[in-house]
Amino acid sequence: MKTKKREHRSASLAESQPADPISRTFAQDLFDGVAPSYDTWAQVLTFFQYLPWRRFLVSQMAFRPGNLVLDVCTGTAGVAMEIAHHNNGRIVGLDASQLMLQAGVRAIEKQNLDGRVQLIQGRAEHLPFPDETFDTVVFTYLLRYVQDPDATIRELSRVLKPGGELLSLEFGIPETSWIQALWLIYNKVVMPVMTIPISRGWHRVGCFLGPSISDFCQRYPVHRIAAIWRENGIPLVETRRLFKGVAIVMWGTKGT
Numbered sequence: 217m218k219t220k221k222r223e224h225r226s227a228s229l230a231e232s233q234p235a236d237p238i239s240r241t242f243a244q245d246l247f248d249g250v251a252p253s254y255d256t257w258a259q260v261l262t263f264f265q266y267l268p269w270r271r272f273l274v275s276q277m278a279f280r281p282g283n284l285v286l287d288v289c290t291g292t293a294g295v296a297m298e299i300a301h302h303n304n305g306r307i308v309g310l311d312a313s314q315l316m317l318q319a320g321v322r323a324i325e326k327q328n329l330d331g332r333v334q335l336i337q338g339r340a341e342h343l344p345f346p347d348e349t350f351d352t353v354v355f356t357y358l359l360r361y362v363q364d365p366d367a368t369i370r371e372l373s374r375v376l377k378p379g380g381e382l383l384s385l386e387f388g389i390p391e392t393s394w395i396q397a398l399w400l401i402y403n404k405v406v407m408p409v410m411t412i413p414i415s416r417g418w419h420r421v422g423c424f425l426g427p428s429i430s431d432f433c434q435r436y437p438v439h440r441i442a443a444i445w446r447e448n449g450i451p452l453v454e455t456r457r458l459f460k461g462v463a464i465v466m467w468g469t470k471g472t
């Protein structure tokens with residue numbers, strides 16, 4: 217009951233903002249509006265693929281003992297906690313949404329990971345860390361929300377040590393035409409409708425997501441993102457399409 221009220225309040229606050237997905241406050245408002253129930257519905261709305269995608273992402277990390285890892289767009293800290301289960305180092309999770317981070321703090325305490333995972337509020341475009349701080353930098357579902365993806369990737373690479381690994385997870389669009397047709401129906405028709413009974417916050421996400429992914433993938437296809445990574449010191453970029461291309465994982469090592 218309490219949770220629903222909070223979701224409604226954030227959604228109506230958010231609705232009074234301009235709906236520009238790359239405005240500074242858009243993502244913050246959008247995710248504040250769904251934070252308390254984020255983990256449950258993210259799984260359901262992705263046909264229970266959300267956790268397997270996250271696990272695949274983490275499985276590509278080359279861990280060394282004592283690694284310092286930065287998880288950008290940590291949200292409710294799901295990726296950060298998954299990393300903590302595979303790595304004995306320290307993880308810093310950064311996100312713009314205070315309510316997502318609050319849910320993350322609760323989850324971290326529940327899993328007794330408070331000594332290992334630290335969460336901070338901040339923006340990916342201006343990371344509050346010196347150059348070459350982290351052994352690994354991972355970011356998830358970020359670039360659709362930033363004004364300048366090139367500059368943001370440069371910023372992520374800046375805080376990565378030479379020889380360190382950069383990884384990302386983002387939604388994509390299936391390439392096979394009949395799967396793409398299903399994807400379009402699901403994202404542009406089904407999602408907006410099926411999120412209505414969940415909450416206003418989730419309905420807002422349901423209406424936003426499909427157009428946001430389509431628009432971003434047109435402007436920034438995977439080969440263009442990989443080129444930006446290369447221009448920013450990651451010479452060899454590997455890519456894996458998951459669930460017929462609905463999600464895309466990328467990873468590479470910064471040159472020394």
Ligand SMILES: C[S@@+](CC[C@H](N)C(=O)[O-])C[C@H]1O[C@@H](n2cnc3c(N)ncnc32)[C@H](O)[C@@H]1O
Pocket residue numbers: 243244247270288289290291292293294295310311312313316338339340341356357358361362
């Ligand atoms: C789809 S959620 C992903 C959360 C988490 N990584 C996961 O996999 O469950 C995207 C997150 O990105 C955050 N975000 C969006 N734009 C951001 C930015 N420019 N800087 C920091 N966080 C941002 C949102 O607040 C939200 O929590």
